[in-house]
Amino acid sequence: MSSSQKNWTARLRKSTLESMEPQDLLPDTQPAYVASWIYVFGVLTLASLIMLIATGLVLTLEGPAWWHGSSVGHFWNSMHLWSVELFFVFMVVHLWGKFWMAAWRGKRTATWVTGVIAFMASIVTALTGYLIQTNFDSQWIATEAKDGFNAMGIGAFFNTLNTGQAILLHVALLPLAVGIIVVWHILLVRRKGVVPPIDNDATLEGGAF
Amino acid sequence: MVMKVDPSKKWTGPVRSYDIIKEGVIAVVVVGLLAAGLSLFFSSPDEPAVTLKSWAMTNPADFAQTATGELAGTTTSAGYGAPYNHAAKGPTLGPLKLQDWAGVRIPVDPAKSFVVEPLLMMNNVDATSSAESWKAATPDQQNKWATAYADALGKVDGATSIPDTKNEFGPVPTMVSSLLVMAKSGALDGALTTSDTPLPTNFTKPLLFLADSEGYFGDLASKQHLGGDQWGVMNETGSWPGQSWLWLFSLWYQIEPFKSSGNADTLVMTLMGLLTLCLALFPVFPFIRKIPYLIPIHRLIWKKWYARKL
């Protein structure tokens, strides 16, 4: 091993800053095949995530029970809810779009896998959001969901009936986790470039397919 | 003409101009406007939370029966097992006793936590002395009293107390009536949420107690089509869309063998875990990774590209 291969700093620089040209990260051109509505859904998912964080931050200003008694609070709660609904609709279209494009080709498996992790992390984040509504729906969901988590031995550590725990997970740890995995996902896309179309000559990728 | 492209190589073919930041900004504005439109038109649901007080006021007989059930050890939480108590081993997956192995990390002894301890906090001699005589009795004696009283209550529709003509209920009728008074006043809600800390953020005890009710909490949920057999947690109160992305998870609970299995939670959670793993492995999954080639939806997606003149 050469000294620069052993150097943690050098290795980090190579695998991050030097793995991409500025033009890859913030491109002003795209391959000519990047011309389809399906590409919009990844961006829309990301835009919904940005809206989610923004509206969530508004809700944090006055605390979890604000929206029960204030029409302004209720409006921002609605904004947060509809951003979630849009987020998942866009994400699912994005997911199936990428499936039909076999967008994992050309060493893009990690992009796909980070996408799946983002999907799962988003589901758990959304569940904790439903748990902290501080209304009947959250009470009911908490008592139902506890059995699933308990059955897997998770409930002993993540107690859906502990509203305080759910609030902290929902506004701190989980959005951070989703944010990090999404940034990673998008950096992978930018680094690899958008996958080219499936052409007749598919033999390039192992065997008949 | 067949164009040979290696998808792992950097693209060197024709490009078009594109403004990634402008597209991102437009997307945020579009989503913001969509969300604002939906919020103004449809708002969001907010059914008020329920309390032990609202339960005791709305259905006092059900409250009395459930409280007696906690003493007799017949409710869901009294027989739950980990993570609350040692009453049962809980669901298992073959040799895996995940629930049990995780241990009793959130100790709740329903008879003690929901009934006896709150009564001892009450400023009422009948209440405290009935709880004291309960505590002084043997578990066997306690069980006889509570079971006899539960039977008697169950026989009379709407009853919140039954006279002890044969002297077989011990302190249980006084305990249950006192707890009902306490619940109606709202003091029980306070007692159960502040038993661990004076500043409550944890609602484990009142929610477990509420969930044990047979004629209140679950009924309210069924009216809002939130029951487990009504696709449970993926629904939302009223007619708003809920967590529709949980549809596959909810689906299993509606069909056999899960529907009637006592182990449904473990089975469904495990199955979903495996399916998620499969989804993550699509890129290397033998048959599935070929589907996009066999069903050429990509021809539509890249229609313009395939139709280009070379």
Ligand code: HEM
């Ligand atoms: C929080 C959720 C997600 C966000 C914000 C997100 C965002 C994006 C964005 C902005 C792109 C680039 C534009 C595009 O091709 O559409 C992209 C590409 C991609 N996404 Fe996602 N995504 C998410 C979830 C997923 C999921 C669940 C999957 C699949 C399981 C997935 C798989 C992919 C793949 C394979 C690519 C690369 C496509 C290519 O090279 O052409 N993503 N994602």
